[in-house]
Amino acid sequence: MSDAKRAALSRDGTPALLQSYWGGYVSVRARGECIELLRDPSAALPCYRAERDGTKLFASDLALLAAAGSETGQVAWDALGRILYCAGLPTSETALAGVTELRAGEVIAVDARSERTITGWSPWDFVEPGGGDCAAGAVLLRRTIEQCVAAWSSPYRRPLVSLSGGLDSSIVAACLAQSRREATCLTLFTDDPAGDERGFAQMVCESVGLPLTECRYDLDAVDLGRALGSHLPRPSGRVEAQPYEAAHREVAVRVNADAFFTGNGGDNVFGYSQSAAALADRALQEGPAAGAFATLRDICRQTGAGPLRVTRAAVRIARQPPGYRWKPNPSFLHPELVASLRGMAFSHPWLAPPPWALPGKAAHIAALVRAQLTLEADRSRMAPLINPLLSQPVVEACLAIPSWQWREGGRDRAIARAAFAGRLPAAIVDRKVKGTPDPFCGEIVQRKCEELRARLLDGQLAQHRILDPGAIEDTLRPGRPTSGEENVRLLELANVEAWLGARPSYPSGGGPAVYSGAAG
Template identity: 45%
Template sequence: MSGLEFLIAVFREPELLDQWARHIAERTGWQRITIGGPIAIFVSDSCPFIAESTAPTHAVLGSIFARYGPPERCNGLDAKTAQELRTGSLARLLHEYWGAYLAVRQRSDELLVTRDPSAAMPCLYTHTSGGVLMASSIAAMKHASIPRPSVAMNNVADCLFRADLPSPQTALEGIEELAPGTSLVIDANGCRVVPTWSPWDHVMINSAVTFEDHVEQLRRALQNTAVAWASAAGPVLLGVSGGLDSSILATCLRRSTPPALCATLATKDAEGDERHFARKICDHLGMELVEAHYDLADICLDRPARPHMPRPTGRIIAQGYNAAMSRIASEHGVTAFMTGNGGDNVFGFSQSAGAIADRLLHEGLSSAVWHTSKDVCQLTGCSLREAWQAAIRILCRPRAYRWRPNRRFLSRDALAQLDATALTHPWLDAPDGALPGKAAHIASLLRIQRHLDGSGQLGDVAVINPLMSQPVLEACLAIPSWMWCRNGQNRSVAREAFRDLMPPSVTDRVSKGGPDGFGTQILEHFRETMRERLLDGALASHGIVDRSALEQRLSDAKPNWGADQVRILELLEAEAWIGHWQSH
């Protein structure tokens, strides 16, 4: 969630700490939070926090909500949680609370800084002479007069290769990212990162919990988290497409105070014009809808869509979406923008036979497995034989999910270097007895993480992704994979949770358009400039891209871009991001 700005300086030498603290205070005017020890914490006016007034040993920065309390931001912690934090324990905080937060606490001679599991609170850090500086963004780090970091071109190549697999390394020299659900432990020996939350702790299948129970639990989690975010954020703009995910959020916000405003963005081609479906859900709920179009005038190849990010992220096409939504937000005076980002990921969207494999492993050969097989066939259009062949192939492989890199248009030399290091992440390490379909679900949660940081996306408007809130994550992880495809519908549990509140044309919708038509417009309109950028730019000069393969693809007079459209728009974003950081 953007807008929650902080700076943390940790220096064991008291004089150095005082110097940094005075410097940050003078440069920012932000409020200082004192918890004792070799640390100085500063928060912007827009960043709420919780800290004890007497002999403080801990602080929680950001927006935090009680899991079992009213859906509103907390101004304090219960006595038991506060006491556990004094001893350095996080267990009760993670169980009783959720939100976009950073928890800072002392434990003996250690300082522990923990990022919430939902990725809602960004956290970057860098080592300086004698200490560590942590911040919500690169922009916040500038307030501490950290020298502008240079671009790490090897890491840029890694970003393009990893296909959205998160990594603590950024594409800026000396800047690292603290992963969601981990803690940075700082002591006399330096820094180390330890896990504090794992999705694997929430996948245990309870056979006593029925499909209907999961439906009710998910509905309650979605409603509570969406309303809580709205109560804390002020006037909300909700991006809607008429698809399932954003429509669920509209349903949850239909009675928010003040009323949420909905907005939808259309391309000029029919595939990317979702206004009919957006009108359906907004008319049904009685919510106001603002309609706008993607506009080529908003696209500039010199400017990245996400300049504030510590690595190239997404595609340059996002400029069009961000510009249109920023205009609507400004015209209507909203302070927060909510998205349905992460819906496919958290709601277990899958086109594989993983659900068959999971149910067979969990229950053995039974009539229920045959029902799931038919669900998969109905969902994917395959035959029973094909479904079972795919399930058997899954069962014959290791349980851990194997992450596939994106090798398209990367040079042979770059790939030789990138292939030398395995693509790993702690969440991909499946424990004994793990189900392969659930491993794929967890991998899907990783795939969205890099796209959740809304820093600077819509200027000063906070960007919120309610579907990735911790209670929703944990509710979805507990749902067996075969329930997500029940009756041959993807995201079946989520559909059923809101079936009585949405029109059938939305609840049962299985296809969805997208902005690919606008992406094609960009590639055609900027064809010559694009060729120059990609064939003679930084990626080519550093040997990262395969120049000949790109030249051949870009020389097609009447190209059918297909899947290459996404990749080329990613490369244009990376090129613009490199130029931004090398010129500022």
């Protein structure tokens, strides 16, 4: 860094840093007796905090807090109940007593007498309600993604890419191939055809010139007593991801991978939606002009809904108060817990809209918020886990694109599709249906039903009146088929129970090395 840049950062602080640099970092800046910490807007590096004997501790890993002498093992049961009810909303509290978290883009200023937390980066600062030319937006987006993938991959020689064959992970694979890394792709498949995307993954790898490894979702790799995210201060993940994580670790050893790359967050960043919010946005922005009718046609083509139904939905959305209404998930939670949390305010700085906010863009920003608790997979303990589509420059470029442009031509994520139309096979760019491992979730619940019932009914969640035993009994009674949503929630709760059984995770004095990287 030049002396001039160092002087500018010292003088201008957080705004200068956010404008000139991006990556996975927590910055620390001294201003007299005050210390300012900023967590980068992409949430690529965690920032947990605790206190010991009046000393404020900040670390990127729970084990480091324990190594500094912080008590990190006691479960905060009230907070755990709120976390399960809040359905993926990032909060400053964790499920461990005395451990909190600095949220992405937040700045905390600490001195000997006080502290305050402010929003250092807001997504609303990059929203352009009117938007610009779609073709120019696609070119800018492609260049931004290519540059971000190249920057992230520059320290590594052999990245391992999680490739589903869908658009988002295919974009990352294409950019890695262009950056000339010795990358290997890995795709997982289920026995059910709905979760078998090997044909699409093969098509991508043949097109971009990368080798592909295929692994089966193995039911024998599922252990209901083993926790994903045991190293984290809040439960994270679901049981069905255990074979996914295991396959990545095994292949990484085989190919000597030094980083994991994913397309995680693509739907969130690229404005994926099946609602009528884009029509509401365009009508509110431009009035009932020809553009609104074009967006109506696009939404009908994408969703298959009729124009009257879409119009009515758009009118309802347009009449709602500004902002996004975060929805809780009370499924299988104890009625007393749900009653105590009903009416709870779901607070996050990014969910507070300016007066001119459009509903579709508010939903887009809420999707960015939702992605932030999915970034610390277990394999990140083995090698850095990179989610380049959530990079700050990519997010800022996508925020400037109006919601209706993401639906242009009746295609979801339309600008991203246009951006890589010449870099990926047409069959990938034009895909409308994506595979899912959901059938594997159903298989786990069906095959391990008795063990699942016993763990949930006899576990700590039920003992602390967080789970509703009656709802568990009814759902898992013999002969009753379970829905996809029920399977997902049950496997989430099973992982929470295993996470509780793993506490305390780290004795004082030990912990893994910390990864931290930044790019400019």
